[in-house]
Amino acid sequence: MxxxxxxxxxxxxxxxxxxxxxxxxxxxxxxxxxxxxxxxxxxxxxxxxxxxxxxxxxxxxxxxxxxxxxxxxxxxxxxxxxxxxxxxxxxxxxxxxxxxxxxxxxxxxxxxxxxxxxxxxxxxxxxxxxxxxxxxxxxxxxxxGFYKEYINRQTTFFLELQRHLSLAVSSLLFALVPGIYLGYQSTRHPRLREWIMGFVNGFQVAPTLSMLALLMIPLASLGQSFPFLRAWGVKGVGFLPAFIVLSLYALLPITSNTYTAFKQLDPAVMDSAKALGLSSKQIFRKVSFPLALPFIITGIRIAFIQNIGNTILAGLVGGGGMGSLIFLGLAQSATDLILFGSLPVVLMALGFEVILEFTELRLKKKMGVLYDQA
Amino acid sequence: MIKLSQIRKLYDTQEALRNVDLQIEDGECVVLIGPSGCGKSSLLKSINRMIDIDAGTITFFNQDIQSLPVEQLRRKIGYCIQGVGLFPHMNVKENIAILLRILKWKEEDMDRRVDELLVMSELPLSYKTKKPHELSGGEAQRVGVCRALATDPPVLLMDEPFGALDPMTREKIQIAFRDIQQKLHKTVVFVTHDIEEAILLGDRIALMNEGQIVQLSTPEALIKDQKENFTKSFIGQDYPLMVLKRYRVRDLGLKPHSNETVTHAIDLNTNLKEALALCIKQSEPVVFKDGQETYQLKYSDIFTFIRGMQDEAAH
Amino acid sequence: MKQLIKHRVSITYAVLFLVWIFQFDWIKMNILFFINDQNRLVQRITLVELAVQHMQIVILSSLISVAIALVLAFSVHLSQSKEYRDLILQFSTIGETLPTAAIIALSVPIMGYGNGPLLLALSIYGILPILRNTLEGLSNIPRSIHEAALGLGLTSMERLIKIELPLAMPNIFTGIRIATIINVSAATIGATVGAGGFGVMIVSGIRTYEPLLVVQASVPVILLALWFDRVLRVSSH
Structure with a gap:
């Protein structure tokens, strides 16, 4: 059966x-x-x-x-x-x-x-x-029809695909270290945890679209007032506003899951590591971090998948990516273009989800933490 | 030698340890026992500074434990806890050798040491590559002991290490531990709430209650010499019988008898409590064989022996 | 009076929200005067109308999610089949992995422009949180209660309705709360395919570089999300 x-x-x-x-x-x-x-x-x-x-x-x-x-x-x-x-x-x-x-x-x-x-x-x-x-x-x-769109826009397609991935990946990487650091610190300072969680949660409540839009304005005016910044790409539209917003949104899953990762460490394991005479650095390097890693990866996975979806919205503020193809298709009522823009994103999201979950599972087995879960 | 003087520990306003004094000699096994909350675990953990005390001094081989960097102190002390705390991401060999690796031992020396320890705790060498989750409770605890003994520390601290095991496994591992201790003569401080375990393993028993040591004696001395009412009620009225388990028929020093019909299949290694039970079942003397020799055992042999131990303890 | 004080936070949010949507012009002049208002656009639709549209969409999609998720959760629970449970959970997880914006776009060829695609995407996305929390709540019933219920001789259906469901209520509401809050924010994306709601003003604010429009529509969205968060949290008693 x-x-x-x-x-x-x-x-x-x-x-x-x-x-x-x-x-x-x-x-x-x-x-x-x-x-x-x-x-x-x-x-x-x-x-x-x-x-x-x-x-x-x-x-x-x-x-x-x-x-x-x-x-x-x-x-x-x-x-x-x-x-x-x-x-x-x-x-x-x-x-x-x-x-x-x-x-x-x-x-x-x-x-x-x-x-x-x-x-x-x-x-x-x-x-x-x-x-x-x-x-x-x-x-x-x-x-x-799909293929014909592809042929017609081949260069654009790969360009936007590359832009999409680079935006999603770079914003994730940018949020990675601060996220892990904040997550780890919040296990040691309960007051800090409340502040961080409140701040980061506040982000999740605000619509991504609003954050993108609201960031455009200060960046645009900065770019106008300081020409050298403009040369660096500080404009109201384009890569930067999307990058900043995506990084901020990636912070929550990473921080939250890193917190859980370190909180779930078995106290008996931590005690025996201390009692063996390992220094705190040694304990972190050899015991806490490896055991927390699979759960940190969970956070990274969630953040990344979220990012791939949110990057679509970058298309609205000139950040490029598959979103620009999708919105173009929507404006022209061209079904094939819409499909052409959205299917790759869907496939990427599902694909990365599978790959990262697999990595997580392998790591959990290797760290011997899989068996503790009922 | 470990000396604890006037140890005080407060949790908020609760006194967990009140001016406790204790001196532990080299090579002896002192068992801290008492009801929940008496402070035995706290006292134990103050020795390797897992807990910080509020007053008093502890000297470790004549050095104040506060004067050493805490990691150095702990590397000289082995620590075993109930939850074992084996590192789940390392196999048995890596668990045992972790401190050795940090101390930068050579690969061959580490291998040899791990093998040594496994043989001593009667674990198959093939276990080296097993992961902790593949081990049973008893096996995991044995690996924990190996890990604690890896650098051959002079002192071993044990906090109810066998508490989570089922009775049969517990008995086996207690006996195995006693054998190891007799071979290595480590200085051991052992916390338990099980009086039988204390009798089996301890050279001296420190009975604690409400943050103080009520009585500190050898197991034999406790049969007659019970200072407080608390002692009487804690160790129980059948305490003398429990002490019997500490000894074996071998200790009676029986002389071989001429060939008679063997009535029971015990041997010189059987503990005295079992032997006494057998004497009760049997009206005639118990006849048993050990190797080539036949022996005869009577009630009186056991009583004489135990009387002798008590008298010895009284001096 | 006591009730008012107890619910002071959610009442505050509600009041702020209503004041904002009804009296924005006043707010604009007295509080937000520092934002450069170029006043290029003539508003064709009022903030209040957008608010109504937005709430309709959120409530409708949440109801659809709840209906589907509960039906699925009950059928999984009643079937006691691990295979079925794994299958449903796997499908729901896929539903959450798929980017909302992509689903909205993909639904347009099928449903045309307007509120349809948005409702579809939001409903799908909301199923997993509710489903997962409901299943968790149903399976976390203490053994003793479970056995007592069995001993009473109730059928599985009766057990579900009379005993397990009420006990799982807090979990179900947690799931609904999570889904609804996500819906409130995500609904803004629908404006790109012709749906209504606050998103319309946000998107036109982006397209015309009018920060005021963005603020005008974003603040009520945040307030609405916060309000739902409060209200649905309190209900789990």
Whole structure:
């Protein structure tokens, strides 16, 4: 009965291919196009049947392997196949495009749900995604509206992607040391803790948008009054306001989790370290810090994922990043552009979450702290 | 030698230790025992400065403990606690050798020392790579003792180390500890609330109540010499029987008998309490074999012995 | 009178909030005179109307989150199935990892512009805190009470409603409080897709470099969040 629920869910998701639209054929970027579904193709139904059968439990090792491989490439196959839809009217292949419909998205989620039931499922899901991305990058889906946007804006895409990551990462790094320091100090000074928690909590209550906006003004006026600052990039818009706001927002999870990290240290362990005659520095280096590290990483993980999402808003204040693509798409009502801007962010958030959680788990096992948790 | 003079300790306004005097000789094991809150743990912890006292002096081998840097003092004192406190991120070998590593011992010397300690505490050498969470309670505590003894400190402080173990494991580890102590002759200060443990392990017992030492005697002397009413009620009326556990049949000095039919499967290592119980069950003298020799044991043998110990203690 | 003093903090927040949205012009002239007001824009919509919109969105999305989260939590608890529980928790965690702004943007092709995408995104994001806290509250029932309930011969459903639910109330309210506070701030992003609420003024303040507009709309948002924090904390008795 294990995984029964997930298999059932996958079955349902795959079956949506039978009746929900697979995609939309659009003659150009803006006009709505004709809908197509499974039944517009010749033998895709066979593919779908295979997929549905794969939700059943398999005992043979060889068949199981085939099944796993099949599931890993299924998303790519589905997308590839959908490109084969052509209408008889004449169209310009350079401008016309295919947009993916709900059933393909649902089916792709279905393959991932099914893969998660397998051993090392997370790896397989990631592998499947990488295959998809690689094929995409190499132009295996030329008719996809998504791909056309990509080709048109390739340089912009990578530029904004790089900006997005650099903003998210640099603000995290900037908040890292102060956050850990404050978190550690607040375990030793209870009064300090209240102040810090109050201050940092106050931030979480204020909308990110407001903080960004309110920071723009003083920075802008500073930049205007002091030209040399302006040369350094102290402007009302751009990288700096977003950087400062993101760093401040990253402080809370890091500080709070560092506090917990050091608070949860076993007093018996700390006592015996003291009694052995280790100096406070030695205790910190060899005992407290290694044991607290996995929980500090928890804070970093939360802060980073939060940052990736918040960096989208940087697009509103000229800080660049995927947000600028998203807002552009929203302004132009271009669905493909919106998808183009938001899907990478979503994938990044999920991807980093998986990687960092994995690191955390490994560290916890290594530090022997995993087993203390009920 | 450790000398504690006029030790006072206050927690807020509560006096945990009131002008306590105690002198611990080299190589002896002094057990601090008493009801909860009597101050035994506080007294113990003042020796390695885990607790700071408010008045009085403690000298450690004729040096005031305040005159040394506290880390240096602690490196000369082994410390074992109930929770053991093994470092969860290090394996057994790294736990035991941590101080050695800090003192920059050579790799081979550290390896040798760890092996030595493991053998002494009857732990398999293969445990070196195990992590603390893989050990049972008794095994973890043994590793804790090894770690405390790593630098061969002259003094060992133990704060109810065996309290969290189940009775069977506790008995085994108590006996193992007593054997180690007999071999190494460390100066040990041991805190417990279990009078039987105190009898088994202590050369002298310091009975404490409300921050003071009520009586300081050998286990044998306590049979007759009970200074306060408190002593009487704390150690209990069956105290003399408990003292029997401290000795073994071997200590009676029985001479081998001619071959008779063996009635019981005890040996010279059986403790006297068990032996006495056996005598009660059996109306005839108990006949047992140890190795090639056959022995005969009677009630009177045990009584004579215990009487002799009491008289010795009285002097 | 005693009640008033006990709740003085939340009343203060509420009063400040109401004064702000109704009497902003007065505040602008007497307190915020130092902020450079270029007065370029003609306000098409009043602060009070924005306040109403904002609260509607927050309350509605919170209710949806609560409904979904409670239904999921109850079904997990009643099923006693660890597999189901892990699955639901995993999905909810994904819901929290996904950036709110991205979800809002992604919902536009499906729902069009306006309040829809915002409500969807906020509801999804709010499910996990409530779900997690509810499950925690339900599973932290002391053994003795649990066994007494079993001994009384109640069905699982009756047990849930009559005994476990009331005991888990503090936890449930904690979850609702967390979700609501996040909602209040996050709702401001909706303005980028045509939703209403204070976000509208903040975004137009950004676009026109008018700090006053930003302050004008941000302060009530903060006050509102603080007020919800107080009110929902007190209720957990």
């Amino acid at each position: 294990k995984d029964g629920i997930r298999r059932g869910l996958s079955l349902i998701l795959f079956s949506t291919l039978l009746f929900l639209p697979m995609g939309f054929f659009k003659v150009n970027r803006v006009l709505n196009g004709s809908v197509f579904s499974l039944w517009d193709f010749d033998f895709v139904w066979f593919l779908v049947l295979c997929a549905m059968f794969s939700t059943f439990r398999v005992h043979n090792r060889f068949i199981s392997l085939i099944r796993t491989l099949f599931l890993m490439v299924l998303p790519s196959i589905l997308i590839y196949v959908s490109q084969g839809y052509l209408i008889t009217e004449s169209f310009d292949p350079n401008v016309a495009r295919i947009s993916l419909g709900p059933s393909i998205y649902l089916a792709i989620v279905g393959t991932w749900v099914l893969l998660s039931t397998e051993e090392k499922g997370t790896f397989k899901i990631v592998a499947s995604l990488l295959v998809l991305l690689a094929l995409f990058g190499f132009g295996a889906f030329p008719m996809l």
